[in-house]
Amino acid sequence: MRAGLQISWQGIRDEVLRRIRTREWPPGARIPGEADLAVEFGCARATVNRALREVADSGLVERRRKAGTRVSLHPVRKATLDIPVIRKEIEARGARHDFSLILREEAEPPARIRGRLLGTPGRACLHVTGLHLADGHPHAFEDRWIDIAAIPAARDADFTRCSPNEWLVQNIPFEGGDISFAATRADAAMAQVLECAEGDALFVTERSTWRNDRGLTTVRLSFAPGYRVHAGL
Amino acid sequence: MRAGLQISWQGIRDEVLRRIRTREWPPGARIPGEADLAVEFGCARATVNRALREVADSGLVERRRKAGTRVSLHPVRKATLDIPVIRKEIEARGARHDFSLILREEAEPPARIRGRLLGTPGRACLHVTGLHLADGHPHAFEDRWIDIAAIPAARDADFTRCSPNEWLVQNIPFEGGDISFAATRADAAMAQVLECAEGDALFVTERSTWRNDRGLTTVRLSFAPGYRVHAGL
DNA sequence: CAGTGGTCTAGACCACAAG
DNA sequence: TTGTGGTCTAGACCACTGG
Numbered sequence: 001m002r003a004g005l006q007i008s009w010q011g012i013r014d015e016v017l018r019r020i021r022t023r024e025w026p027p028g029a030r031i032p033g034e035a036d037l038a039v040e041f042g043c044a045r046a047t048v049n050r051a052l053r054e055v056a057d058s059g060l061v062e063r064r065r066k067a068g069t070r071v072s073l074h075p076v077r078k079a080t081l082d083i084p085v086i087r088k089e090i091e092a093r094g095a096r097h098d099f100s101l102i103l104r105e106e107a108e109p110p111a112r113i114r115g116r117l118l119g120t121p122g123r124a125c126l127h128v129t130g131l132h133l134a135d136g137h138p139h140a141f142e143d144r145w146i147d148i149a150a151i152p153a154a155r156d157a158d159f160t161r162c163s164p165n166e167w168l169v170q171n172i173p174f175e176g177g178d179i180s181f182a183a184t185r186a187d188a189a190m191a192q193v194l195e196c197a198e199g200d201a202l203f204v205t206e207r208s209t210w211r212n213d214r215g216l217t218t219v220r221l222s223f224a225p226g227y228r229v230h231a232g233l
Numbered sequence: 234m235r236a237g238l239q240i241s242w243q244g245i246r247d248e249v250l251r252r253i254r255t256r257e258w259p260p261g262a263r264i265p266g267e268a269d270l271a272v273e274f275g276c277a278r279a280t281v282n283r284a285l286r287e288v289a290d291s292g293l294v295e296r297r298r299k300a301g302t303r304v305s306l307h308p309v310r311k312a313t314l315d316i317p318v319i320r321k322e323i324e325a326r327g328a329r330h331d332f333s334l335i336l337r338e339e340a341e342p343p344a345r346i347r348g349r350l351l352g353t354p355g356r357a358c359l360h361v362t363g364l365h366l367a368d369g370h371p372h373a374f375e376d377r378w379i380d381i382a383a384i385p386a387a388r389d390a391d392f393t394r395c396s397p398n399e400w401l402v403q404n405i406p407f408e409g410g411d412i413s414f415a416a417t418r419a420d421a422a423m424a425q426v427l428e429c430a431e432g433d434a435l436f437v438t439e440r441s442t443w444r445n446d447r448g449l450t451t452v453r454l455s456f457a458p459g460y461r462v463h464a465g466l
Numbered sequence: 467c468a469g470t471g472g473t474c475t476a477g478a479c480c481a482c483a484a485g
Numbered sequence: 486t487t488g489t490g491g492t493c494t495a496g497a498c499c500a501c502t503g504g
Contacts, residue, residue: 008473021406021444033489044475049490059315065482065490075402076315079412082292083310083466169308173254177466179312183416183434183458201416201434209466211254225416233316233410233442241492266470277494282471298471298501 007043012051015041020060020071028073031061081231083179085166086132086140086221095134099163102193103129106148113145116208117215123147126154128164131193138194140227144219151216165219168209174216177209181229184222194224203227240276245284248274253293253304261306264294314464316412318399319365319373319454328367332396335426336362339381346378349441350448356380359387361397364426371427373460377452384449398452401442407449410442414462417455427457436460 019025031037034052038045056063059076063069090097109117109125117125126146132139144164146154157167182204191198202225208218252258264270267285271278289296292309296302323330342350342358350358359379365372377397379387390400415437424431435458441451 006474017408021408027403035489044477045490046476046492047474049492050473052490063490064484066484066488067482068489074318074321076317076321077410078313079316080311080313081464083312085307088307088309170260175250175254177310179464179466181414181436181462181464182460183436185432185434199418199432201418203414203416207466227415229414231314231412231414233412233440239493268470277496278471279473279495280493282473283492285471296471297503299469299503301470 007041007047009047009050009054012037012041012043012048013054016051016055017060025071027071029071030067031069031071033068077233079231079233081229085169086142086163087166090132090134090139093134096136098133098136099130099159099161099166100133101128101130101160103127104159109145113218116206116218117145117147118210118213123149128159130159130163132163132165138196138224140224141190141193141222142219143222144217146217147215150211150214164217168217172209172216173211174209175211177207179205179207181205186222186225190222194222196225200225203229240274240280242280242283242287245270245274245276245281246287249284249288250293258304260304262304263300264302264304266301310466312464312466314462318402319375319396320399323365323367323372326367329369331366331369332363332392332394332399333366334361334363334393336360337392342378346451349439349451350378350380351443351446356382361392363392363396365396365398371429371457373457374423374426374455375452376455377450379450380448383444383447397450401450405449406444407442408444410440412438412440414438419455419458423455427455429458433458436462 025031032040034045034048037048041048052061052063052069055061056069059078060072061069062072084092087097105127106124107127108123109127126148127144128146129141129143131141142163142165146164148155151172153171159167184202184204186194186196186198186200186202188198190202191200194202203223205221206218209216258264265273267278267281270281274281285294285296285302288294289302292311293305294302295305317325320330338360339357340360341356342360359381360377361379362374362376364374375396375398379397381388384405386404392400417435417437419427419429419431419433419435421431423435424433427435436456438454439452442449
């Protein structure tokens with residue numbers, strides 16, 4: 001047993017961060033190996049490993065076998081943001097969520113959508129649009145394409161009460177996806193739906209999800225003016 | 234020693250994900266304890282723990298002592314996005330980066346900024362604005378406030394060649410921060426700087442960083458039309 | 467109170483990549 | 486080739502919290 005107090009991996013992580021912050025370990029410098037640090041902190045190497053892995057995940061150090069661990073020269077900050085179901089997001093603000101279905105059709109998607117779905121020309125897709133409301137006010141316009149061949153159950157789904165956004169999250173587990181954020185101006189149709197002025201700046205997200213390298217669905221969400229996404233660093 | 238092949242924590246993670254995907258473990262269900270899974274997979278409990286911790290980090294399951302591990306009813310997708318230094322971001326696209334300093338003054342920040350800096354009224358701040366260029370074209374307008382008391386070295390920094398964005402990343406390690414994204418319309422001044430039309434939709438990010446609960450700097454970046462942020466899911 | 471996850475240990479072997 | 490991180494083990498104690 002050890003004489004001193006037990007040290008946690010969080011404690012080691014904090015100490016490592018402190019040494020980086022104070023330039024005791026300057027950018028680009030190689031820091032001691034796990035074994036050395038384990039001796040210094042009087043703990044097992046696994047504990048040091050856990051701590052350094054966390055620091056590496058945050059991007060502040062880079063680790064490579066044989067080369068050791070180095071303080072990053074150009075730390076890439078990583079922000080993690082939660083993307084909740086829209087209903088949850090609205091209810092978390094204490095508002096009531098409703099979804100109003102606008103369009104539901106089976107059609108061949110335009111090339112841009114087909115590319116995102118990784119689909120082949122001629123394949124039928126389900127095209128659904130609708131409006132998410134917060135306490136009766138427009139919150140976001142959802143424009144979604146679903147590959148029916150990949151998700152046959154979608155054909156029978158009732159999107160009049162449950163938005164595609166929520167239905168898919170609950171029914172279709174996916175493996176991967178990507179999301180992008182941008183700003184666009186509201187055109188006349190969008191302005192009418194979102195009850196905003198034409199030309200207003202809208203926050204827009206586009207998401208695609210897939211499973212087994214097969215595109216499942218792609219969606220464009222246009223949020224009413226004033227929407228803002230937050231994330232920690 | 235064991236008879237079968239060694240199983241990795243990634244393998245266990247993938248198997249867990251498969252069972253969730255196939256509804257073998259439906260949403261809301263409690264899954265077997267770590268000890269049981271360790272027996273089933275023929276590995277140590279620590280290995281199962283590592284795998285389940287990863288799955289929990291992705292938001293697909295929720296773990297609580299005594300209550301066990303449950304498949305999330307409303308999985309909150311987490312997106313991780315990298316926030317590189319602007320120069321790196323531009324150079325990654327094969328373009329040349331320049332920074333053009335527009336304003337540098339010491340002034341008392343408006344209340345909104347002061348709130349973000351957690352500063353006290355009357356404290357002087359460094360106010361710097363400038364334009365990031367990609368191959369000579371406007372890329373983003375930077376509007377930054379720096380707490381001089383917290384970062385005295387900023388007073389002597391040369392922002393004519395190195396943008397505050399880059400200078401701070403390289404010189405001021407911080408502990409925490411937050412970032413938000415929004416869409417706004419370009420006003421006349423912004424349109425002139427970014428060489429876009431007045432009223433264009435601009436993607437805007439606002440970041441604040443702090444250390445020891447003390448605000449260091451807050452910045453608003455307004456990107457030229459067409460800018461887009463990508464992230465994985 | 468007691469079940470479950472959280473963490474630590476001491477040791478071992480392995481994979482990768484720098485020299 | 487060899488140093489370094491990556492991972493696994495078998496066991497242990499602890500912290501939290503549900504019942």
